[in-house]
Amino acid sequence: MMAGVVRSFDTELDVAEVAVPAIGRHEALVRVDYSGVCHTDLHAARGDWPVKPTPPFIPGHEGVGHVVEIGDAVTRVAVGDVVGNAWLWSACGECEYCETGRETLCPDQRNSGYSVDGSFGQYMVVDSRYCAVIPDGVEPAAAAPVLCAGVTVYKGLKMTDTKPGEWVLISGIGGLGHLAVQYAVAMGRRVAAIDIDDAKLALATKHGAEVVVNAAVEADPAARVQELTGGVHGALVTAVNGHAFPQAVGALRRGGTVVLVGLPPEQFPLDIFTTVLLGLTVRGSIVGTRKDMTEALDFFARGLISPTCSIRPLEDINAVFAEMQRGEIDGRVVLDMRA
Numbered sequence: 001m002m003a004g005v006v007r008s009f010d011t012e013l014d015v016a017e018v019a020v021p022a023i024g025r026h027e028a029l030v031r032v033d034y035s036g037v038c039h040t041d042l043h044a045a046r047g048d049w050p051v052k053p054t055p056p057f058i059p060g061h062e063g064v065g066h067v068v069e070i071g072d073a074v075t076r077v078a079v080g081d082v083v084g085n086a087w088l089w090s091a092c093g094e095c096e097y098c099e100t101g102r103e104t105l106c107p108d109q110r111n112s113g114y115s116v117d118g119s120f121g122q123y124m125v126v127d128s129r130y131c132a133v134i135p136d137g138v139e140p141a142a143a144a145p146v147l148c149a150g151v152t153v154y155k156g157l158k159m160t161d162t163k164p165g166e167w168v169l170i171s172g173i174g175g176l177g178h179l180a181v182q183y184a185v186a187m188g189r190r191v192a193a194i195d196i197d198d199a200k201l202a203l204a205t206k207h208g209a210e211v212v213v214n215a216a217v218e219a220d221p222a223a224r225v226q227e228l229t230g231g232v233h234g235a236l237v238t239a240v241n242g243h244a245f246p247q248a249v250g251a252l253r254r255g256g257t258v259v260l261v262g263l264p265p266e267q268f269p270l271d272i273f274t275t276v277l278l279g280l281t282v283r284g285s286i287v288g289t290r291k292d293m294t295e296a297l298d299f300f301a302r303g304l305i306s307p308t309c310s311i312r313p314l315e316d317i318n319a320v321f322a323e324m325q326r327g328e329i330d331g332r333v334v335l336d337m338r339a
Helices: 039-046 140-147 149-159 177-186 198-206 221-229 244-251 272-277 290-301 314-325
Strands: 002-005 014-017 027-037 063-070 082-084 088-090 123-127 167-171 190-195 211-214 232-237 252-260 281-284 309-313 332-336
Touching: 002 314, 014 314, 027 140, 027 314, 039 314, 063 123, 063 140, 082 140, 088 123, 140 149, 140 290, 140 309, 140 332, 149 177, 149 232, 149 252, 149 290, 167 177, 167 221, 167 244, 177 190, 177 198, 177 290, 190 198, 190 221, 190 244, 198 211, 211 221, 221 244, 232 244, 244 252, 309 314, 314 332
Parallel strands: 167 190, 167 232, 190 211, 232 252, 252 281, 309 332
Antiparallel strands: 002 014, 027 063, 027 123, 027 332, 063 082
């Protein structure tokens, strides 16, 4: 099969022929039709996170395709089913986090495209107990971004503890942020959006944002959000820019919650006095559980979520990474793996 392989962290992906992977008892072999390209894939390929993958490996954790073979212990999926991989490839199922529905915190989890080969290949292996089951009748290319970007922002929005009718700020209207706006609207929240690109803010408006603020133009973006909304009840930071985090905290009203899902290389200062005085909450959120995935896909299947994506061939992956690095991608790029 053809696949995009990371041979080392200082070279481009090698699009080359590799062996079709074998499966274990609980696993399924999937012929990949489409795979979304996430910013995490770029981090994986560059090896710039503290915990690094081990080359050679195949990135990708937004893959959608058809099951072509199953292991002898598989009961959840069958040959012919449409399934997807996800960042959470598997977890131990026995630790305190797995037992309490927090499997994304499992210390023994395995991750697609990082510690397990992912979906930048014509075939991938999934753990049948953890793979996403794609609803009938949906567009598979559009479903791909939901498997990471969608479920990540959906879970993050739940973590803001906001209620229908309350304001939520989405910071960064990229692959995650444009879906976050849609999920927030579908969940009944009022949306404010911050970005540094007018075209991306226009995309946020298209998807239902009532307030948009260009952080590159406004001297104090947080104050502008405060002025227009009275302060947001919750904020979700998808941006990979360190300036976005204190802006989101500054946009909160008293008792508000900011949830961090973007992973910039730099740290940000947190004003402890203000955090205590105003009763603010700052928390991290990492992707979503299998239950979150089912819920996120249900929003999509009901037509409430419409990912903005462009289709590219696998051979373009290095160009896609370069465009991603420069912030030139609107929405999500999805690789067509069927050729």
